Amino acid sequence: MKETRIVKYIKSLIRNHKYMTTEDIMLVLQKYYKLPINVPGVYYKYKKVIRECRQEVYKERRREKRLNKRDEGKDLPP
Numbered sequence: 001m002k003e004t005r006i007v008k009y010i011k012s013l014i015r016n017h018k019y020m021t022t023e024d025i026m027l028v029l030q031k032y033y034k035l036p037i038n039v040p041g042v043y044y045k046y047k048k049v050i051r052e053c054r055q056e057v058y059k060e061r062r063r064e065k066r067l068n069k070r071d072e073g074k075d076l077p078p
Contacts, residue, residue: 001049001052001053001056006029006033006049007049007053009029009032009033010025010029010049010050010053011053011056011057013025013028014053014054014057015057022047022050022051025050026043026046026047026050029046
């Protein structure tokens with residue numbers, strides 16, 4: 001996915017909040033980016049973008065968790 005300003009913003013919302021539903025993110029986008037969410041084409045397009053962003057952020061979290069877990073084992077004395 002192309003890393004546009006709005007995609008970066010969506011990813012930051014997902015990263016920095018415990019959990020935001022797709023509808024919550026849509027309302028924030030409507031407020032700050034003036035997106036016409038009530039138009040079905042726009043709604044479904046951004047619903048797909050939010051889903052892809054969520055998958056990428058969760059994938060990053062899993063990768064970081066796996067790396068941290070692996071690094072913790074190295075600190076232990078033999």
